[in-house]
Amino acid sequence: MRILSGIQPTGALHIGNYFGMMRPAVELQEKGQCFYFIADYHALTSVENPATLREHVKNVALDFIACGLDPAKTIFFRQSDVPQVTELTWILSNVTPLPMLENAHSFKDKTAKGITPRLGLFSYPVLMAADILLYQSNLVPVGKDQKQHLEMTRDIAIKFNTQFGECFTVPEALIREEVAVIPGTDGQKMSKSYGNTIEIFGDEKTLRKKIMGIVMDSRPPQEPKPDADKNLAVQLLKVIDASVGREYEEKLRAGGLGYGDLKKKLFETYWEYFAVFRSKRAALEKSPDYVEKVLQDSAARARAEADKTMAKARRAVGLV
Numbered sequence: 001m002r003i004l005s006g007i008q009p010t011g012a013l014h015i016g017n018y019f020g021m022m023r024p025a026v027e028l029q030e031k032g033q034c035f036y037f038i039a040d041y042h043a044l045t046s047v048e049n050p051a052t053l054r055e056h057v058k059n060v061a062l063d064f065i066a067c068g069l070d071p072a073k074t075i076f077f078r079q080s081d082v083p084q085v086t087e088l089t090w091i092l093s094n095v096t097p098l099p100m101l102e103n104a105h106s107f108k109d110k111t112a113k114g115i116t117p118r119l120g121l122f123s124y125p126v127l128m129a130a131d132i133l134l135y136q137s138n139l140v141p142v143g144k145d146q147k148q149h150l151e152m153t154r155d156i157a158i159k160f161n162t163q164f165g166e167c168f169t170v171p172e173a174l175i176r177e178e179v180a181v182i183p184g185t186d187g188q189k190m191s192k193s194y195g196n197t198i199e200i201f202g203d204e205k206t207l208r209k210k211i212m213g214i215v216m217d218s219r220p221p222q223e224p225k226p227d228a229d230k231n232l233a234v235q236l237l238k239v240i241d242a243s244v245g246r247e248y249e250e251k252l253r254a255g256g257l258g259y260g261d262l263k264k265k266l267f268e269t270y271w272e273y274f275a276v277f278r279s280k281r282a283a284l285e286k287s288p289d290y291v292e293k294v295l296q297d298s299a300a301r302a303r304a305e306a307d308k309t310m311a312k313a314r315r316a317v318g319l320v
Contacts, residue, residue: 016190
């Protein structure tokens, strides 16, 4: 079984990235052959400064390895180190119906928020399809917000295979419902673009202030909270440590627990959870050559697999 997932280098990684994508990816290392990539081509739709992009890519590599990715068990590479994906994107573009792209939720949502509607943003799902199909991936872990893109990938693969003969594996989505959407500090989906994130690796004082600043309602501590499961701090606690989250949900439901104490517990649980990862990342920062070698070695292996698929795709459409 081949498993593929990617992560965009568009800013500091946060606990939504970790629990939604990174931890499941680490767990899947034991389940099959994993291709994990840093999606720097995708990041070009939002990161326009080249120095910033390079810094983000470096940090994502450090973060992912620090959080448990094992280079001996996975193929972990920069997307742009396998340029075959851009050729496949063009080939797939010629079987992708325009209405499919026009109906993409992510494009409509982003343009509605004022993001300039450029071709790269519009055709993002085709590049994502190429990412997946290039490695003949069977399983793709995605969040609920990416489910439509995976369905589009399946449709593109089926259409191509029907028109030109069997070439691509039609992938399946893996959605972990318990962490499908992780809330940010404002209650929306946690996202760098919303500025509501809790970073995996950040300054302790800054992150404590951010968590303690989560807005609660005005009910006094002694008042029972029958809707404790809807409390944002409780929801985040459950993501980090389910048993602690349930314990504090019941305390809040019963009454007598102040919101300040609840938020303190959230910070302490979060800070302790990532303590080992912080130590590992500090050590990795001292070995930049090692991290780059991991990316380069994996890219060579990824290119070898990509060449196999591209040979089939070129032959299928008549380019050979």
